[in-house]
Amino acid sequence: MTDVAQAHSENGPTIDIEGVTHCYKKNQPVLSEINLSLGAGFFGLLGANGAGKSTLMRIICTLLKPTEGSAKVCGFDVIKECHQVRQRIGYLPQEFGAWRLHRVEEVVDTLAALSGMNNKKERRARVAEVLEEVGLAEVADRKVKKLSGGMVRRLGVAQAMVHNPPVLVVDEPTVGLDPEERMRFRQVMTNLGRERTILCSTHIVADLGSGCSEIAIIDDGTLAFQGSPTKFLTNAVGSVFEIKVPTESATAIESKHEIVSRTFDGANVVFRVVGKSAGEFNTDASKVEEPTLEEAYLAFMAKRGKLEQADQTETVAEEPKKKKRRRKAKQD
């Protein structure tokens, strides 16, 4: 708790990234010259698959040494003072599994203890509380190997926040969660974001919700945008248009334009498409004055020619992942 207070009281940014470049292979930067500075609040880190979000987060969480540049968390360097940094962060990796043979409660308790929660009584209470928050209270006694994918994900969230870290780094926390859970998650994050820094990567903009105080978009390893969602939305005004066409001619539109969303209105389909001006559409197009965050993001990506990769439907590469897991299971 003191850490939280401390983080608050500090005026400087809690996460401060300066000129970070990272190459997994020589001269093929995955991140190049990223400068990012975050204070308290809920930050969304957006970007297409492979943009470098996870890489950046791993650097922040002291797991990767940036090839160049430096990163600081609460004023501590992630390399030279990694111990201090680690004391102040909670991290949910993109791929989180937990010890398969341990029970949910045990995992959270162990990790809480390792994060410095020494008081057993307090810890117990906190673990119970967190499990309640993420909706795992009922399966607290279950072994990790018997959890569903979404439950594991929630367990990941629980372990990341159990010790109330001033900085919470969550990498695609909502993958695999059902809508109800997503909602709950957003709520939790919004609450947490009031008093600490939360960096949440996702490519599903909707998940950021209303609690999001700032977003950053990484594209091709560079910071393409940083600012408040409002600013982002404002930027998007004039780029999103609404077209209403009969169902028959929908295919023509689909093939010609970059579609952000479609809704069915009786015999018509209402498309929201990305464009430069209303004039470029053959049919009636109206400028959308209040695009959603999602639409804004898609428009943003579409401008950069990456609409495909910014797909917002939630079927993200589940297939290959499963395959991979099965293979690993065999090795057990």
Added chain:
Amino acid sequence: MLNIHTLWTLAVAEMRTCRRMIRTWVFIAVTFFVCIWGYWDIVDVIGWPGPPRYWLDQMTERYTISTTMNVFVAIFSIGMLFLMFDARIRDDRNRMSDVIDSLPASNIEILIGRLSGVLIFFLFFCLLFLGLLTGYEIVVERVGSRFHLGIPPISVLSFITWNLIPNLIFFGALVACLVSLVRFRILVAAIALGLIYGFNWIEDYIPIRFQESLSLFGGSAQVPSDLAPAFVSPAIIGNKCAILFVSIALLLFAACMFPRIDELQRKSTIFGIVASATAVFIFWGLITSVPGTEHRQEAWVIEHRQLDPSSFPDVQHLEGTIDLRPGRKITLDVTLSVHKPTLNTTDSVILSLNPGYKIQQLFVDGEETTAHSFNDGILKLPNDLLPDLSHDIRVRASGKLDDRFAYLDQEQDFQKFPNRAARQLGLRNHIFHRDYVALMPGLIWYPISGSVVDRDEPEFQKRDLFTSNLRINVPRNWQVATVGKREVDESQQRTSYQFESDAPVPEIALLASEFDQRATTVEGVEFEILFSNKHLQNLEALSPLTDLINQWVAERISNAHAASLIYPYKAFYVVEIPSNLRIYGGGWRMDTVLQPPGMMLIRESNFPTERFKEVVARERSYGWYSKDEQDERIFDYLLKYFRDDGHGGSPFVGFARNFVSHQVSATGRGATVLQYLLEQLSNQLTTKTDSYSIITLAEFGTSIASVDWSQTPEDDFNSWAFQTRAKLAAIPSTWKVINQTALFDLDFSTEPIPSHRTLLVKGRALARSMIDHYGADKIGSFLDQLVHDHRAHGFTVAEFMDVASDIGLDLNEWVISWLEDTALPGYITTTPSVSKLEEQSEDSNNYQTSFILHNAEPMAGLVRIFWEDRRGPEENEFRRGWPRGAYFDSGPLFLKGFQSKKIAISSVHPLGGIWIEPYLSHNRAVFEVLVPPAADSIVTEIPVVPIATDDDWQPPVTDVVIVDDLDPNFRIVKRTDESQVFSVSKTLDPPLYSGQEYDQGLLLSSGIRFGVWCRLYDSSYYGLYRRTAVPIVKGDQNSAARFVANLPYNGKWTLEIYLPKGAFSSIYYGGWQEFLGIVFDDNRFVSRTANPDVPEEHYRLTIKDGSAERNEKFDVANATEGWNEVRTFELSSTEVEVLLSAWAGHEEIMVFADAIRWTPVSDTAENEESSP
């Protein structure tokens, strides 16, 4: 640096993982099974008391846990390995590593935490196992079953503290380091397993002196003891600290190499280097301290060797007080009555005393003096202080003995061998423990005359004999044993004992502890048994036999009495000693130290802790024996046990030394031999058994070559001691010395082992021969006279001979030749003829077998003849190899040089065999006289004749020339493909196993070998004294056996070749191969006899006389056992060479080089010779 909370959390998590993994439980189950099986295996072996079981590699089964449980440690280390080797990969697989890596724990914390988890988890099971085992032991002990080991708790504790925990930590750290270093877990496992195996393997090669400091698995209980238990020693602490530092270093290095960002990386590296440096430093210190001690000892030896024996006084009497504060201090106040050296060429008189003492005051004839010096254990007094012949030198000194100052001149340092068995002989030279004091004479705990080196070479330095009267003060309730009868004075807080001995002694040992004391008086001699009160179970179990034992002892004493020998020290103490006390001495002989005057020391690991209770219970359960018979049988068992005793604590070894050899000392030429002969004579007279001490035999040489010694029909045929002795007598290297060097010419100090073996073999045979030839009475009174005339003084060979002739013993007859000459008798026999009674009956003699026994050498000697009266042919078909009939023997037969005796053996049944057992002769071992299967004549009466009668048979003189494989000119010759000339190779065939002996230049073997000519014994082989042959199988054309004959004249000679039975039977080649320490039987080759239908399968012979060379094939397939004619040759030279090729047409055909015979062909017989 380390957060305990973090460590504990990690450990708990790791334990949880371990607990929930199936492999853990599989592993624990396997471990439990293996350990219980191992335990049970030993329980089963040690159920019964018996000779020392060296193969168990430990002092006693009771301490098994601390030494053989290395397996246990190894298994658990492997277990740790398999739990830890994939810890990180498991995290990766569980996709947990990122979370863990972003936690605030440092690398070293993570490593240590998880290692402790696994460690605690395993330790729990180890402790559980040990706990269960201990519980089982306690229960079973209470119940009284023999199925337990009686493991003392201290041993378990020592095992856990010094062996289990340090090793689990070490191997854990090793695995952790490997995991960080090597990415592939299979490789990690392989390397770690290799290292665990390697460390266990190395353990066998660490010399004993370094074991405590370098061994991974060593414990304080290297040589454990109940009497003087030692839990820690500086070396063990050092060793464990060093191992701990190594483990820490490994962990720190593992932390550095851990693939995770860690700000402590540099620190870890530095600390790791510091830790390894510390470990290296400690090890270095431990290692160098050993040579440090050795250098000290060498320096002492040099100092003492420089002393001139002419400056050594003659101590007459030792008197005074010894105050013992066990574990703290010894205070001496003793007075030596000395005769000053008469021919002193130096300006000082030399005494020695352990340098651990501080001399406080020194008085000469009551006057205090400071003119002395005391350095390096040498107490030097100016000559002027001792103007007269007799003086009293009083020494007041106190201190603790320096354990290093003992046995300085030992011939070999067993501690330099890696042979772990040798440490069972004890590592401490003396014991000065809170609970036990053993002051051995070798430490010079009281002042002695002269130097401490070369004291067992009476040729150069006379043994100093003296009488004694000592008062010994010890803590209350303590008992003391030393020489002489004691008086107790228990007036004050401490107990005081007075020991007085009028009979002279060469040395004094002092043992003291809170013994349990049992005393009896037998034939005027007081026998006291002083055992630890922890080890009374055998005394109790055997107490019903007290009468029998007393009777037996009385018999030995009266044996001695009958032979005019008197036990001189009035009291005899049988004292239990801690097993960590070294039991062998120094000098060239490194004799047992368990037999000091007036005492017999028994190691706690021997009789005191054996389980005679089981023997008693077993015998008592045999209801068909009467109570007396049962007692008799138990007593027999006890005697056998002591006879086979391998640690020297046997009454057969040293009791008799008190009668003669402790009281007189031979000097001058042959002194060592005479002294040994006296010991042998008195021993055989009193105990009627050979003395046998393991030290002087098996251990003195590192190993006894394994030779195929002929079997003898003696009753203690299976006795271990007997086997060892028989082997010793059969070793060709011993025989080489016997044949080359007379006993009196043996050089013990430069060639101790062969000389000593020669002494043991020949000296023992001579003593036996003397007693059997002259009679026990005569020899007894001779010894008595010798003691009487020369008590406490020296005697020379001449004086020895004089004493003998005074009592009518003519030792010049042959005994002196045995001592001064190398000649020995050699016996040959004629083929027995058997006559059979026409009408047979079961209760009288039906057969008579007679033959001539001839001593074909000029030297006289004794033999015994054994024979077996076979019961009937039906039985022995079934029970081949078993004793089938009754055995008889002729008693000793004395044959002068070239004398013959006609032997006539009457028997009820046909004889199953006749064996001649020479006491010592060129025949070397017992040899069998082959009895013809059928009777030669049917008679109507079996004459009653003595077994042996003089006969004037002499071997027939002929021109026949026989060349045997033992002929000095017999050689194996080889040729190279280029030279095509056979020549004797300069290098010998390398031994096939270590310790294999050469017999006249050829490897001695118990079986035929591939491609190597080896010498074998068998009674079916041809030989004059020794029946040997040199066979080969799978030989080649380039190797041959060469028989060279010098014929009396040239002309026509017939060549015959001797084929033993073995040449006609196929054999398995039973070899073995070793791969990674595992021995495989290797029966891949079967030899066979030649096929008569294959003309190539013939022996190839080459006969060379002068310049002519003839190649000859000998049809072995159609030959018969015995002599076979090859052909008649017209020889142009008297020197003829016969080469027998190792190749006989096929590699599977054996070639036997045994003997050839040249017989001249007279002209008249010429016509009969038909050449093809």
